[in-house]
Amino acid sequence: MKFLSTRGAPATGLDEALVAGLAPDGGLFVPESLPAFDVTDFDGLERIDAIGERLLAPFFDGSVLAPELGAICRETFDFPLPLVPLAPEDGGRLSVLELFHGPTAAFKDVGARFLAGCMQRLPLTREDPRPLTILVATSGDTGGAVAAAFHRRPGIQVVVLYPDGQVSPRQAHQLACWGDNVLTLAVKGPFDACQRLVKGAFADGQLLRTHRLCSANSINIGRLLPQAVYYAASSLWHLREHGEAPSYVIPTGNLGNGHASVLARAMGLPIRDIVFATNENRAVPEFLRTGEHLARDSVSTLASAMDVGDPSNLERLRHLYPGIEQLRERVEAHAVSDDQIRAQIVTDSLRRGQVWCPHTATAAHVYDRLDAARRRGRGWVLVATAHPAKFDTVVEPLLGHTVDVPAPLQALLERPARYTEIDASAERLREIIQAFSEG
């Protein structure tokens, strides 16, 4: 399988696309064609790792990683990703796809672990004595997932930059509790300064070559593809159990998770409607309404991991369905305010006995706002993107009680935190990368 750029650069193989992250023309890599599956192609497969191996095999055709795909899937999907039924409501059938049982309690663990499993097995990593350096700027969730996924992988080191004082205490701890091959930098400046430093490092030819810099950000095709796996698996489980294809409501920011559901359906998986829930960053609903996309500055909300003013993966979605009418037939999107998020968290803890993280609360709110006729008599899945304990500072004051911390997250919180404070200086970052590489 070859991968094209959304902006037209020539096709490349999977292995090159994984390492490059972004196409040379600044576009995003997309598969040149999508395989067509029938549900019977998955007959006899129940486990998510086995479904994943079958779903992703065509994308690995021609890659040096093809013989390793099964192992990469088993390693990635070794924590539960259950589809949990809720009590029936108004004749409708509602389930929650819980994506938060991984090491850092958010769905980003899936993509980060899959990408790490691929990178570790590339000849580029295994056959050169110099480590690959994964450089990542984070405003919270991504850095923790990437650090966790790459921790102690041979031949790879990770440098994480986050804005000092601007992530939640638990997020800061998840970024800094690694050590070994992970270096955590608390940058004196906002997230934008972290991103500028990372971009600057990639533009520094000497640094790029000597330290073999690589990015692991969320637009990497190696993070997108495995996310289609939990849509494939959950839709098959739902179909087998209820004889019916489910519809999904998905908390959405940069549209990576949402786009993966669109890919799964386009490949023939039994998925009916796809509804995106955003916070007050309304780029996706506005685009679907007007047909025009205007990149905006992000506004900060309670669902902070979805604070994206210019969602990168919109470019992939538009590439797949270039006509706005065509796209409107396939997806819809609705925005949710902070007040609605707060109210949903409170109400659903009482009414549904569910404690949502602020991101998942947007999906629950959008579901409740759908036409009753649309909810009734068919299956819907709410996608739960993070565990509420990760956002304790938002959720606990609303509920008036503490939220139990899941075991994997607790284990991380008990590890000592180590980080280095740095000024937002390119020179300083270069020195630090140098020193870290020399061990």
Ligand SMILES: *Cc1c(COP(=O)(O)O)cnc(C)c1O
């Ligand atoms: C990153 C994130 C999102 C948004 O996912 P996208 O792929 O960027 O749309 C939603 N919820 C949580 C908890 C996240 O960490």
